[in-house]
Amino acid sequence: MSSNRIMTVSRAISEAIAQEMRADPTVFVMGEDIGTYGGIFGATAGLLDEFGKERVRDTPISETGFIGAGVGAAMAGMRPIVELMFVDFFGVCMDAIYNLAAKNIYFSGGNYKVPMVIMTATGGGYSDAGQHSQTLHATFAHLPGLKVVAPSNAYDAKGLMIAAIRDDSPVMFMFHKGLQGLAWMASPEGAAAELPEEAYAIPFGEAKVVRRGKDVTIVSLSMMVHKSLDAAEELAKQGIEAEVIDLRTIVPLDRKTVIESVRKTGRLVVVDEDYKSFGLTGEIIASVAEEDPTLLKAAPQRLAVPDVPIPYSRPMEQYVLPSADKIVAAALKTMKKDA
Template structure:
């Protein structure tokens, strides 16, 4: 049984949004130092249900709507964290990070280093990522590769409700700043249907999932597919189709980008000899490149063929046919798997 499966002896099934909220509520009950702030997260409950129900239990003093000023409230979260609290600050869309980038990168990520370890910044920055629902170029990116590239922040990207809860517990308890990115399509909200898979059994008790530990979501012997977020489920769909052709695909869900579990990736590639990396972030200078490089540096002799599937380096279109063209889908993954097999 992998960590991505429930091992808590429960038949209780949750959406990813409910699993996240359950972890947050638990941590808020355990410590008054934990509070949540962001745009439309109190009375509205978050536009992707990321805080639904928290206001009723904890009130406006700890679940705070803020003005549309990312610089101000992310800066306030940094200050609160340095003062000993454990804030959670939400960017409604990750695309808005540019407005508060000085607070994120020059303060949140660096202040522990710049102070010589005199202060810590135990805060969580959450944000909705991803496209596939026609919200155009300023609301549809993932950008987790950007955060992973900048040192000082841990970066978390869950793909299932089970993982979302365990990773959220760990994020809030961590003494370093954590960027926790949830894909809109996986949250399980009514107006944005999720694929099969992210809604999973979730234990009622608290549990943590350590950062830097990828999960084998499907065992296989022929090809390794490394991915994260929404594309874990698209890879699983592709794997089921490929199995009908006698192709056995192993799927590695990274779960965290910082730290990156290179050992699990390399172990899988040493078994299969073929690697496909799938990502909804941009192709150049991103996650696909880093994963491939991590294999090439120490396991090049095991690697017979490699392909990467990612977003081309263009703004994400608004028009549905164009968005469908640029965001990788199940067919793109299937094609890449056949490609690495044909390179034998």
């Protein structure tokens, strides 16, 4: 084994892609500003120099065109990685994502595969307003045929990206801007991680317990894992041991790990940066209730973005986003204590 290195999420993603491109000539990348610029969030940095313009293709500003082309390339035997610069831009190319990528394996009776990765940036926190700050995990998880991935750290980002590239189904790889480790946007300390040079894949559908506890279960993903860990530190000062679960993938969803944790703690808080209504937070709570409602000693709590466009104003944006303080208050509510 090679010596491990501390790497940012953006570097981990680009390394994963490079390793798969070296191993498999059918893997290629395309999208806006992914070549010379290396992607505005650094996910394709260095790829053009090594692989050239045939395999690292800058595209026009035409998401419908290049995502549709990605579907065709995947069905023709290639393994495209297509960057949708901001997840908010999905509106102009949803037909290619949902009616083509997501359904064509089913429509063909399994005779065609669609081994395609759509990687896209999510999340707010830096005042870029309502068309560049959404998370939208549940939007894609709700659509049959898509796998949905949302890593919280560099180690998971590399392993999940390699698994996504090797998968024969279309995968939405949703990375949070605030976790990328960019010079112009601060990341939580835990986002960068030690990881080996060797290629490795992390199986989909396996959540990770990132902090053990016995009093309350906090389920989260992506940026909210770090907010949840901060909350758990504060709760520990009050004698409450929170168990924090990082879902890592939404489709497939590891309900078993969540249920087993709640079976131990009896209390549940779910945190997501997506919108609250009809979302992941409700799905997790429903999964526990359907398994056994008597597992819960107190009403479950969910924290998510209220059903409003993400505000441009920095104070207003912070007001709508989940925070460590809000998670602490929700956990205390399940403990029958005042926040």
